[in-house]
Amino acid sequence: MPAGVLIRRIGPKDAGALNALAERDNxxxxxxxxxxxxxxxxDGARDFLADPSVLFWLAEAGGQVVGFxxxxxxxxxxxxxxxxxxxxxxxTHADWRRRGIGRAMVAAMEVWMKESAVAEVWVPANTYAVGFYRKCGFVADEGAILVKELH
Incomplete structure (x- = not known):
């Protein structure tokens, strides 16, 4: 991972950072x-980050978000x-890819999992991301993830 990149879990006090990310997450x-x-x-951003079921990490460099x-x-x-x-x-921001930031964020998640006695993580990966997740140790499970959108 590049020097100067910090990964941190954010909470309700970081609602501004979450909203700044949402304005440029494309x-x-x-x-x-x-x-x-x-x-x-x-208020919505604070409530989202205050939800105990939500875990959100940011990777930051020089005061800018480079991954989440x-x-x-x-x-x-x-x-x-x-x-x-x-x-x-x-x-990971397009300008920061292939520098280990994604793997470092997965590692931060795994630290939380070990500390919290959570042994399994699932990911409904986009096709283009499957290779990344496999390199991080994820394997295909039986079955498929299906989606239904109500209109």
């Missing part, structure tokens, strides 16, 4: 020509581990 996607997702209200990773903690209803993670979204 630069972290495969196709930066897409529209950015857009910011939440300040967003997970949800999912409690289990059966015996065994108390929870698992769903890795919802992750991105």
């Amino acid at each position: 630069h972290f996607d495969e196709d930066p020509a897409t529209e950015p997702s857009g910011a939440l209200t300040p 990773l967003h997970c949800y903690v999912q409690r289990r209803r059966s015996s065994g581990p108390w929870a698992e993670l769903l890795l919802m979204e992750m991105g």
Whole structure:
């Protein structure tokens, strides 16, 4: 990872950073020509980050966000581990790719998992990202992730 890059988990006091990212998160996607997702209200951003099921990390360099990773903690209803993670979204700024930032963010997530006794993480990976996740140790599971959008 490049010198000067810091990875940190953010919380409610970082709502401004979350909203600043949302205004330009298209630069972290495969196709930066897409529209950015857009910011939440300040209260909405604080509430999102205050949710105990939300985990959000930023990679920063020189005061700028160069990567992010967003997970949800999912409690289990059966015996065994108390929870698992769903890795919802992750991105590295186009100008900062292939420098180890993505792997470092996954490593930060794994540290949290070990400290929190969470043994499993799932990722519904876009096709272009599957190779990255495999290099990070993810493997294909049986079954498929299906999506249904209500209109």
